[in-house]
Amino acid sequence: MTPVAESATAQVSVAEATASLLATQYGTWYPWLRQNTPKSVVIDLEEVEPAFVQWLDEDGLALSDANDDHRVQRSIPRDDDAEVLSEPSDDGDENGAYFPALSARIAEVLRDFHAVFPKLNWSAPQDAAWIMPGHTLKCQTPNDVFLLLKSSDFAMKDLVQLRELQKACEAERRPERPRLQLVLKKWFDMPRSHEFRCFVRDGQLIGACQRDVTYYEHLQDPAVQAQIQRMLAKCYRAHIAPHAPTNIVWDVYLTRHLDRAFVMDLNPWLPRTDTLLWTFDELHAAPALEPVPLRVLTSAAQATQALPTYSAHMVPADVVAMSQGQMV
Numbered sequence: 001m002t003p004v005a006e007s008a009t010a011q012v013s014v015a016e017a018t019a020s021l022l023a024t025q026y027g028t029w030y031p032w033l034r035q036n037t038p039k040s041v042v043i044d045l046e047e048v049e050p051a052f053v054q055w056l057d058e059d060g061l062a063l064s065d066a067n068d069d070h071r072v073q074r075s076i077p078r079d080d081d082a083e084v085l086s087e088p089s090d091d092g093d094e095n096g097a098y099f100p101a102l103s104a105r106i107a108e109v110l111r112d113f114h115a116v117f118p119k120l121n122w123s124a125p126q127d128a129a130w131i132m133p134g135h136t137l138k139c140q141t142p143n144d145v146f147l148l149l150k151s152s153d154f155a156m157k158d159l160v161q162l163r164e165l166q167k168a169c170e171a172e173r174r175p176e177r178p179r180l181q182l183v184l185k186k187w188f189d190m191p192r193s194h195e196f197r198c199f200v201r202d203g204q205l206i207g208a209c210q211r212d213v214t215y216y217e218h219l220q221d222p223a224v225q226a227q228i229q230r231m232l233a234k235c236y237r238a239h240i241a242p243h244a245p246t247n248i249v250w251d252v253y254l255t256r257h258l259d260r261a262f263v264m265d266l267n268p269w270l271p272r273t274d275t276l277l278w279t280f281d282e283l284h285a286a287p288a289l290e291p292v293p294l295r296v297l298t299s300a301a302q303a304t305q306a307l308p309t310y311s312a313h314m315v316p317a318d319v320v321a322m323s324q325g326q327m328v
Contacts, residue, residue, distance in 0.1 A: 012270065018168045020268035021161065022176055023245050025121045026183045029266050036239050037263045039186040041109045046179045049102035052146075053180050056159055061150055064096035067103040068141045103142040106184065110140065115187035118145045120180065121162060122267070125152030138187050145184070161272070193219065194254045195264070196294075197276055198232055203246040204288035205236045209277035209295040211251060215303045219296045227258045229291035235261040249273050 012020070022028065027042040034040075045053050109116060117124065117137035128151035129137050132144065139145045149155045162180055169176050192212035199207040208229075210219065218224060231254055240250055240263070247269035253262045267273040275283065277295040286293065297303055 014168060015172060017268070017270055018165065018172060018174070020245060020247070020270055021122070021165050022169075022174075022178065024248070024266045024268045025178060025181065026119065026265070027121070027181045029244070030183075032243050033239060033263050036235075036261065038188065039113065041113075041184045043102070043105055043182040043184070044179055045102070045182050048105055049099045052099050052102050053159075055097050055099075056150060056155070060097070061147070062096040063143050063146055064098040065143075066096075066098050066100075067143045067146065069103070097146070099142075099146070102182075106142040106145055109184045110142075113184070113186040115140050116145070116184040117187055118148060119183045119185070120149070120155050120158040121178070121183075123152075123154040123158045124265075125149055125155050127154050128152040139184075145182075149182075157272075190253055191256065194256065194258075196228065196232060196252050196254065198236065198250050198252060198292075199275070199278065199283050200236070200240070200244070200246070200248045200250070201269070201283060201286070203241065205233060205292050206286045206288050207278055207283055207293050207295070208232050210297070211276065213276060213297065213303060215297045215300040220298065224258070225294055225296070226291065228254065229294050231258055231261055232294075233290070233292055235263070239263060240266075245269075249275075 026040070030037065030040055030042060106116075115138050118139055119125070124137060125148040126137070128148050129135050131147065131151055132138065137148065139148065159180065162178060165178050168174075169178065192214070193210070193216040195211040196208050197211050198205060210216070219228075232252065235252055236250075239261075240248070244250070244266060249267040249269055251264040251267065253264055254260070255262075271280065277297075
């Protein structure tokens, strides 16, 4: 489980990595941040539906329509070019994976939240968002959740990471026995330009940057940047610093008027966490300054991604269609 670091400065011990991963599981930190993060439900997958954990690790994408028997009314995607959703077909459904207990639990959450975006212990299936209407993580049925997780390399890495963490806890004789968790966050529209990643080293907020590596004109305004810096520092002092590890990477969403912060995730200070517009070497050398150094893309030329985000993870459309029981 020893991390592979980008340089010697990013190396951490196995014990440090274990502690960091345990502390940044969503189910660990959500109870003390619940007033400042989107409403969420954490489901113990190994307790509710052990077969689902096994299915995640197997080949095959086919899902049974019966998973959606308890679904709430699904809205039509807002995309102008989106087709009206058809009724599920029974064709080819006999061999689809069926998870009655988990489907019922997800449907119960959907009745309260109407739509959710899912994640596992650490990662959201951002790399699979392209298969959903609007290319978002918005899920309105249990099968939406299942398809996203099954299609995501990020989710699979969480599964592998969890198993390594379980072994490490046993080897270090820790009392913790981490289990695979499904997190369902209440869906809301969130402009990506208002998401930021913040870096804390030795209990000091030392850097921040935009999460979406896209050029945004409004982020160039010095007054806007100053307000963002103030809100990030305020959020850290009030909500993160009292409870979180002294080395942490956290994600935050600032509302449209930049006057309220919602903590979205805590991430381990490990090479598995993307530092985006920073490097670990820079972060290890950075002094604690006020205001916190904020990095944003300063020109469209810096946004060099010619392909959609996570395009390397995409699969052919016919594979997705087959997983949903559609004719190709």
